[in-house]
Amino acid sequence: MTNTLVLPPKPRTWPRNVGVVLALAAMTLLTTLPRLGGVEIDLGSIARNWSNAAERIGMLLQPDLSILPRTIEPMFQTLSMAIVGTVLAAALAIPLSLWAARPTNPNGLTRRAVRFVLNVVRAVPDLVYATILVAMVGVGTLPGVITLILFDVGIVVKLVSESIDSADSAYMEGGRAAGGTQTQINKVTALPQSWPVIASQVLYSLELNVRISAILGIVGAGGIGRLIDEVRGFYRYDALSTIIIEILVVVLIIEVVSNYLRKRLR
Amino acid sequence: MPERTPHTEVEGAESSAFVAWPIELDGVTVRYPNGVVALNNVSLSIAAGEMVSVVGLSGSGKSTMIRTINGLVPATNGTVTVGPHTVTTLRGKALRELRGSVGMIFQGFNLADRASVYQNVLVGRFAHTATWKTMLGMASSEDREIVLRALDSVGMLEKVWGRAGALSGGQKQRIAIARALSQEPEVMLADEPVASLDPPTAHAVMTDLERINTERGLTVLVNLHLMDLARQYTTRMIGLRAGEVVYDGPATTATDADFEAIYGRPIQSRDRLGK
Numbered sequence: 001m002t003n004t005l006v007l008p009p010k011p012r013t014w015p016r017n018v019g020v021v022l023a024l025a026a027m028t029l030l031t032t033l034p035r036l037g038g039v040e041i042d043l044g045s046i047a048r049n050w051s052n053a054a055e056r057i058g059m060l061l062q063p064d065l066s067i068l069p070r071t072i073e074p075m076f077q078t079l080s081m082a083i084v085g086t087v088l089a090a091a092l093a094i095p096l097s098l099w100a101a102r103p104t105n106p107n108g109l110t111r112r113a114v115r116f117v118l119n120v121v122r123a124v125p126d127l128v129y130a131t132i133l134v135a136m137v138g139v140g141t142l143p144g145v146i147t148l149i150l151f152d153v154g155i156v157v158k159l160v161s162e163s164i165d166s167a168d169s170a171y172m173e174g175g176r177a178a179g180g181t182q183t184q185i186n187k188v189t190a191l192p193q194s195w196p197v198i199a200s201q202v203l204y205s206l207e208l209n210v211r212i213s214a215i216l217g218i219v220g221a222g223g224i225g226r227l228i229d230e231v232r233g234f235y236r237y238d239a240l241s242t243i244i245i246e247i248l249v250v251v252l253i254i255e256v257v258s259n260y261l262r263k264r265l266r
Numbered sequence: 267m268p269e270r271t272p273h274t275e276v277e278g279a280e281s282s283a284f285v286a287w288p289i290e291l292d293g294v295t296v297r298y299p300n301g302v303v304a305l306n307n308v309s310l311s312i313a314a315g316e317m318v319s320v321v322g323l324s325g326s327g328k329s330t331m332i333r334t335i336n337g338l339v340p341a342t343n344g345t346v347t348v349g350p351h352t353v354t355t356l357r358g359k360a361l362r363e364l365r366g367s368v369g370m371i372f373q374g375f376n377l378a379d380r381a382s383v384y385q386n387v388l389v390g391r392f393a394h395t396a397t398w399k400t401m402l403g404m405a406s407s408e409d410r411e412i413v414l415r416a417l418d419s420v421g422m423l424e425k426v427w428g429r430a431g432a433l434s435g436g437q438k439q440r441i442a443i444a445r446a447l448s449q450e451p452e453v454m455l456a457d458e459p460v461a462s463l464d465p466p467t468a469h470a471v472m473t474d475l476e477r478i479n480t481e482r483g484l485t486v487l488v489n490l491h492l493m494d495l496a497r498q499y500t501t502r503m504i505g506l507r508a509g510e511v512v513y514d515g516p517a518t519t520a521t522d523a524d525f526e527a528i529y530g531r532p533i534q535s536r537d538r539l540g541k
Contacts (some may be wrong), residue, residue: 019327020495024417089352116309170372170374170376171376171377171379172387173338173372173376174370174372174375174376174377174378174442174445175389175392176365176366176377176387177336177338177368177370177372177387178365178366178369178370178390178392178393178445178446178449179361179362179363179364179366179392179393179449180362180389180392180393181362181367181392183396183397183400184392184397184400184401184498185389185392185401186394187403188378188381188385188389188392188400189378189381189385189389190378191385192378192380192381192382192385193378193379193380193381195380196380232522
């Protein structure tokens with residue numbers, strides 16, 4: 001019993017924990033009190049409108065397959081919008097990702113500029129882009145594709161540049177010691193090194209694109225969304241059900257394929 | 267050395283004007299932004315074609331010192347001269363050109379694991395290639411030839427199209443040596459090149475470095491922390507402790523007492539690699 005362990009003083013963490021709990025409680029309180037500007041959620045309206053809802057659910061449960069032939073063309077339009085958007089976005093996102101990551105762009109000024117612009121691009125919701133672009137370039141697939149490109153570049157650059165930031169970049173020193181410019185080092189070593197991440201995020205953005213481009217038609221940006229808007233306008237919930245199922249199947253197929261491809265990349 | 271004569275002839279035919287470069291440090295101090303003084307007023311000169319080891323424990327400043335020679339770490343004070351260049355005054359393109367003449371290998375190999383061996387060795391041609399040509403992936407036939415010859419000289423030619431990450435530690439270091447050789451450098455720096463390798467591989471890599479010195483005539487500066495490797499492979503030894511030179515003399519005849527002075531503690535079994 002001669003050598004009792006001498007522990008260093010344990011850091012006190014409870015004041016911080018209490019602070020966090022209090023802050024969360026205060027935030028909850030503030031956001032739920034209508035008098036303090038909180039949102040009012042009336043759960044009772046679900047019960048009051050139940051008969052209405054039940055009728056529609058009933059129609060949704062009996063899909064009207066006769067709409068199917070009419071969905072094929074807009075569905076292909078949606079798919080091609082998604083693919084074209086992904087490809088163009090990938091072409092833009094690859095150099096931007098390298099400029100937005102610290103190891104591949106040591107220049108703080110340009111790196112922060114790229115990140116700032118992309119933060120702004122990402123902050124705008126996709127439907128807002130689509131609505132504005134429809135007003136600017138007219139109804140059709142073009143505003144849809146541009147919306148998808150803006151949306152994809154935002155997320156792909158963010159995810160890829162963050163993964164370059166956190167990956168081990170010791171190989172950079174090898175290129176620097178050989179007298180390479182940053183661009184040379186990026187092209188020959190950083191690009192192959194980040195390739196799996198880039199491919200994986202681009203495939204992920206393809207998945208998202210199919211989902212988003214299904215909606216974009218509602219604001220006039222082409223694809224199956226236009227048809228959704230039409231049948232919904234005529235209260236044809238049975239036809240809507242068919243379209244939803246079709247989108248679900250297509251999204252699932254793309255997800256399965258992209259999951260398989262992403263696994264192969266590792 | 268019967269095979270040395272034809273080899274030097276071939277070398278002579280390719281680069282008849284090859285002259286290795288001397289290295290000179292004059293009052294070099296490196297203070298990192300966090301206030302740590304890694305190198306304190308170090309002055310030394312290394313003649314062209316010498317094979318020198320820099321010995322010291324980790325934290326003694328040997329990694330910092332070797333990096334001041336190619337400007338990877340800028341000196342806070344003092345001047346570093348390599349051949350005709352004053353490294354400490356170089357910036358941008360001039361600094362990259364100097365680095366092109368100074369090959370370097372590392373403890374962690376510093377290869378891009380997902381790129382092919384060929385691409386990794388092509389990195390050595392950066393300083394001799396315009397950036398736009400690299401961007402377009404246009405390696406000249408001369409560059410290609412140099413890369414393949416460098417790989418052949420370290421016995422790794424058959425791995426040229428494989429991924430660098432699929433190789434063993436010793437093979438990776440050989441690729442790194444090929445990358446440095448493809449620069450066609452005047453000086454070769456090695457920062458703890460064998461610290462992550464097993465003993466037989468370590469000896470093989472040290473032998474490669476020795477050959478680079480004797481056959482190609484390059485000035486070789488190699489950081490080591492193991493006394494037996496320093497004694498066996500280098501002719502001159504510089505001992506660093508806490509950022510200062512505490513020994514500078516022949517490596518073969520350095521006594522255990524000399525090493526104890528460098529380490530600042532009695533010799534331990536881990537200070538030797540063994541066979």
